[in-house]
Amino acid sequence: MPVVLILLFIVCHALVLAIGSGPAGVGSFIFLVAAPLLAACCCVWRARHDRAALGWYTIALAMLLWSGGMALNLADALGAGRADITPRASLLLYVLYAVPLVFILARPRRERAIISLIEAAMAALLGVLFFVHTSFFADRIDVDEQAMRNMRYMFDVQNLCIASFATVRWLASDVPEWRSFFRVLALYALAYLLIAGYINHFTSEDSFGAYNDLLIDLPFLLLAWLAVRRASAPVLVPNPRLVRLVQAGGPMIVALLLLVVGTLVVDHARTLAFASFVVATIGFSLRSTLLQIGLLEHQAALDQLARQDGLTGVANRRQFDAVLQTEASRAYRSGAGLGLLLADIDHFKAFNDAHGHPAGDRCLQAVAAALQANVRRAGDCLARYGGEEFAVIVPDCGREDAVALAEKLRLGIETLALPEGAVSISVGVAFLRPSAMATTTQLLDDADSALYEAKRAGRNRVSVRDDVVAGF
CATH class of the missing domain: 1.20.1070 (Rhopdopsin 7-helix transmembrane proteins)
Incomplete structure (x- = not known):
């Protein structure tokens, strides 16, 4: 036409x-x-x-x-x-x-x-x-x-x-x-x-x-x-x-x-x-x-975006690795203590299976926000370590400060109200003493071992690898 x-x-x-x-x-x-x-x-x-x-x-x-x-x-x-x-x-x-x-x-x-x-x-x-x-x-x-x-x-x-x-x-x-x-x-x-x-x-x-x-x-x-x-x-x-x-x-x-x-x-x-x-x-x-x-x-x-987790808005694994390496090097030079916390949401797979993945995503976002609200020091770094696991790098701190922060985080999640019900976290704490010559890999292994101990002991608790830390 x-x-x-x-x-x-x-x-x-x-x-x-x-x-x-x-x-x-x-x-x-x-x-x-x-x-x-x-x-x-x-x-x-x-x-x-x-x-x-x-x-x-x-x-x-x-x-x-x-x-x-x-x-x-x-x-x-x-x-x-x-x-x-x-x-x-x-x-x-x-x-x-x-x-x-x-x-x-x-x-x-x-x-x-x-x-x-x-x-x-x-x-x-x-x-x-x-x-x-x-x-x-x-x-x-x-x-x-x-x-x-x-x-x-x-x-x-x-x-x-x-x-x-x-x-x-x-x-x-x-x-x-x-x-x-x-x-x-x-x-x-x-x-x-x-x-x-x-x-x-x-x-x-x-x-x-x-x-x-x-x-x-x-x-x-x-x-x-x-x-x-x-x-x-x-x-x-x-x-x-x-x-x-x-x-x-x-x-x-x-x-x-x-x-x-x-x-x-x-x-x-x-x-x-x-x-x-x-x-x-x-x-x-x-x-x-x-x-x-x-x-x-x-x-x-x-x-x-390259440093941030897309779902929760906290630092991603790449940013976590970079900050951990930087703070460990600074701790070696200054002699200041360095704390590392690994937190895992208890029974998250069961939560996901019962309520669905959208609810699981909302749970991760709510937990990340609650953790971030309690990580108040400017130098502390909260990151999503992987899956339902979060990590907190606590530079220039003592052992008691790192444990106190871990307990504060645990209590904050324990009182968190979700439509699907209550959730909890288990926290493993590792600490790099001023005189330590350990690597960041060792520090991560210690925090992971402490987290495993917290879960094996019944979950919703904080565990510290005192026996490993004392050997530094």
Whole structure:
């Protein structure tokens, strides 16, 4: 059905041209305004059904700008506009048409809103610069025969940049929805590049209302068809280095274009050129700073996850091993005592079997929270040692302090109220004396042996390996 409607659109436009499009080509102008509007509607429809919604809305905005430029041409042809304003306003819209496309091509897949706002402002300034430069040539067309040629080349460069960047983003996209989006944009941009180049260089002397107008419809109708077709993009495994290169280098596009176009307008818009240099420098620097802050925050979050048990929120086994080694080394140097507590939830397997794994997870979380509430010293480290077993590293303490903390933890769990009933823990305590030369492995073995003794003695109690510790 979309193909039939598109063919019908072309046929109707051709019939209007064959019959006569009316004074000043009004009939043809209606189709030229309608073609990008149709493409915009199709892109909006696709945006409502696609994860790459921002991209589709951006293309729709570009289509509306282009259609607005053509509508002003229509007004000018009908004599409804002002000769000193309407052509310049039409040129402005044709130039600004590229701004949303450059923005989406330069933007990484995911970005903070403030960074996107900075990029949008830089892209808008780029459009203003491009308009100033093309207006400079437009004002000289009557006195400089080279001016028209320069304008055509400027639009050729703009269209070539969009087509090239879109193709690169298509080849470097690793998310299916965005790969499909950039594929559509690349195909549209390539079609637009070829047809605009032909129209501008070979038929620019022809007025609107000729059969060449049918060519202008084609890129927009192609975009409309691709937007509603929703065909999966061909299977493509992008090169990981290319993906990273594009994601890292893409944001430089707008800043570099600002510098280049600013250099072009420096002779006839010095203030604006200086502003472009300042905005390109500050904008890119600010964007890089915000991005770096985001990366540091993300890295900090990853570091925290690497040290934290996902279920209970306390330190995980990796963090426990690192802290134990650090505190043991410090104890050797300073001569301070080091306590180690291993706590195991009594009859946890039976609890899990009776109440289910979700209840078991809630039990682990509740026990971890109760233990953490009683481990109050800043230097103490509570960790999930494995399964239903927890460990507490107690640096710079005496034997009595470690035993007292173990008893406090036991009592805290004994009074813990759970919907499924009461639970208890058994605690094994090991202590590294200042004069000890034992390893952390020996300390762990001692705590584990003490824990085993507590369970063998009836559970819900604290046991200390005094006989082993005394031999240190």
